[in-house]
Amino acid sequence: MEGDAVTIRDVAKLAGVAVSTASRALGNGSASAKTRLKVQQAAEALHFVPNQAAKQLTSGKSNIVAIVATEEPDFVFHDAFISGVVSQLATSFASAHLLPFLVLTQPHDAKGFLKLLNGSGAAGAVIVSFHYTKTFADAVKEYGKPVVFVGHPHVSMHYPYVDVDSYQGGYAAGELFAKHGRKRIAIVEGPTDMLTPQLRTEGIVDAARQFGCEIIGTVPGEYSIEHGERGMREILEKHPEVDAVFAHSDDIAAGVYRTLHTAGKRVPEDVSVIGFDNFQTAGVLNPGLTTLAQPLPAMAEAATGMLVERLETGEWKRRAVLFPARLVERESV
Amino acid sequence: MEGDAVTIRDVAKLAGVAVSTASRALGNGSASAKTRLKVQQAAEALHFVPNQAAKQLTSGKSNIVAIVATEEPDFVFHDAFISGVVSQLATSFASAHLLPFLVLTQPHDAKGFLKLLNGSGAAGAVIVSFHYTKTFADAVKEYGKPVVFVGHPHVSMHYPYVDVDSYQGGYAAGELFAKHGRKRIAIVEGPTDMLTPQLRTEGIVDAARQFGCEIIGTVPGEYSIEHGERGMREILEKHPEVDAVFAHSDDIAAGVYRTLHTAGKRVPEDVSVIGFDNFQTAGVLNPGLTTLAQPLPAMAEAATGMLVERLETGEWKRRAVLFPARLVERESV
Known part of the structure; x- marks a missing residue:
């Protein structure tokens, strides 16, 4: 079964260079930039694994x-x-x-x-x-x-x-709300027994302090559409003056949209919304969701x-x- | 780590019977129906694995x-x-x-x-x-x-x-189209290098023959929304007289809906559609999709x-x- 494993010989042949040249080029030995590129491309095309340890990994x-x-x-x-x-x-x-x-x-x-x-x-x-x-x-x-x-x-x-960087993401959300004149921010959070949601909230809390906005309410929960719906209902009941919502995920934001729509509130005219993730949902929502991308x-x-x-x-x-x-x-x- | 494994003793204790009784009840030995039920419920509650072989499975x-x-x-x-x-x-x-x-x-x-x-x-x-x-x-x-x-x-x-039973499902789709007076059926198929799509098509072809409908076209492809869209476009170009479409999956049906909508055709007034799967999509589509459920x-x-x-x-x-x-x-x- 190992007979068809790619060797340095195959790479050298495809690159049109001598085996010793190919070996030098891949091993960071002396070789012109052009040769190195050619050999690297050949190695890539053949899925060649040059490193000894990596080779071991693929055999055992x-x-x-x-x-x-x-x-x-x-x-x-x-x-x-x-x-x-x-x-x-x-x-x-x-x-x-x-x-x-x-x-x-x-x-x-x-x-x-x-x-x-x-x-x-x-x-x-x-x-x-x-x-x-x-x-x-x-x-x-x-x-x-x-x-x-x-x-x-x-x-x-x-x-x-x-x-x-969840803290920085949360901070960026707060900064953008402030830039658009939003003053009364609510947060529909993910599960706050995990570190990530805590950091997202800390980030926007610090930004709010910096830019003179108020955090009027937070609703912890889970990363789901349903939690977004429920959380937004809770916020509207207690704080109808809300003008911005930071959702800890795009799914939560989708639920926030639903509740706002049902309540007759327009996004972004009445309430601005920022999500987190930039997965498929973000572009599908109407209006398109401003969000923080996870690569x-x-x-x-x-x-x-x-x-x-x-x-x-x-x-x-x-x-x-x-x-x-x-x-x-x-x-x- | 195996110290907390559930034994027949635990089951007997929870069921309030002797160990020998519990053993008989689980081993299909003599025991009253009432005792057997009590012991089985206790075994279930404790996730007890009575079978020797299954026990081995969980230990090795x-x-x-x-x-x-x-x-x-x-x-x-x-x-x-x-x-x-x-x-x-x-x-x-x-x-x-x-x-x-x-x-x-x-x-x-x-x-x-x-x-x-x-x-x-x-x-x-x-x-x-x-x-x-x-x-x-x-x-x-x-x-x-x-x-x-x-x-x-x-x-x-x-x-x-x-x-x-994909054949029977395909047949049922054909029968339902016929019952509603549909005469010119097209099929947007899954990948026909697989047996399942072949059987779905065979089923509806046989039903069409039985009930006097015509299969006017088939478009093989894959189980995706995109294939549904493309397939339906192809059918409308070649056979604008189509009055029924059998989609090999709900996803395909979703694509079929899109193309029909774009072409100004109404479901089901102009064209009837049947899917396959009965997954979440089927209920979300508008109008709700008639489909064949996979349990x-x-x-x-x-x-x-x-x-x-x-x-x-x-x-x-x-x-x-x-x-x-x-x-x-x-x-x-």
Whole structure:
């Protein structure tokens, strides 16, 4: 089965150079920029894996990696963030010649999770940020092999991670509301037992203070359309004077839109809305949702890269990669 | 870690009977119906696994099972059939005390697929029906451990499977069109390299013959909204006299609706439409889509049950389970 593995010979042949030249070009030895490019392109076209350690990974059993999202399977498949991250991870792991699988044990079954990870011989895991439980945290600890989180892990869990800068995103939302003369901001939050929603709220609270706006109410909950609907109803009842809403996800924003529509309030004339994610929903909503983009492909690639580095070298070259949350302005502010 | 495993003692205690009585009641020995019920309820409440083989499954490494859908990861997460089947399988495997994972290798990477399945020590696999390739069929063969398909496998692959009766569903669609006086039926098909779409078409073709309708055109393609749009455009160009469309999936039907709307045709006044799946889309469409329901939870449970039987007893107790495609009438015919 290994007979059809791509060798440096194949790369050299495709690039039209000598084997020694190809080897130098890929190994950062002396080679002209033009030759290096040609060889690199050939290596890429052939999916050649130059690094010794990476090569080892693709030959042994240890190139299996786990993707973990400890949520109900139904939620894993329907939540835009989780399903987006997992499918991007699948792609970036494939490019790194790793074999990913998605853990589908029940979220409360920490014992099963551990058994699956150990039993499957996974060399490492990417964990998509989750509702913290001590049992699960203990299971991750017991697993012992390298793990990297997508989404900042619970503050008590000191693992490498990839995330967007939620604080900065929240701050940017507050700044934009202020720029448009909005004064009375409400927040429909995600689950505040997780760090990310806390940071999004801290960011906009600080911006509101800086720019002289008031935070008139916050409703914690979950990343869902239903929570957006309910949360917005609660806000309208208690604070009908609201003129801006920061939704912690695009899905929440979709629910906020619904309730505002039912209440006869116009977006953005009566109430401005900013979401978070910039997934498909954001562009589909009417009016188009101004939101903060999470660069899922880049995040997945970074998480994969960090794990590969750790597996190849035995140490973490990067402990965390934080991407800016990019403001995408549409028509909702 | 096995210290907290539930034993027959716990079951007896909860049921308020002697251990020997509990054992007899669960082992189909002599026990009154009332006692048996009490013990069974206690066993269920405690998630007690009475069967020796199943017990073994939960104690050893062999309770890991793989779920395979050899499609692009993005498609796996967005296709309503695949994502629905996989999340139902995750649930039903958990009830059977098995630890499922989803294979996330690239669809063309049969070698990686095989390595992941063997490397992970999976005791068996459920494969969600796929585009046939010889390479992949060979990999499944080489895997050698028990597999069951959801969706009839390619005719050359003789594996146990669970499916809905696509022929009967197609026939029912044709019968309903005829009942409503429709005469000129077009079909926007799924991928006709797979058996399921072929059977759906055969069913409606036979019904059309039986009830004196004409099949004026078929457009093969894929299970997507885009194919529905394109397919319907093609039909309208060649056969503007069309008065009924059978879409091989609800997603295809959604595309058919779009094109009909753009062309100024009303559903069902000008053109009747029937879909297949009865997933979320069907009820959301306007007018509500008449369609043929695939009972995903029952299908997932059957596939799990078949695999568990095979793992426990070493033989297939059931080779196939076929569910009827139930006609769900809304407003589109």
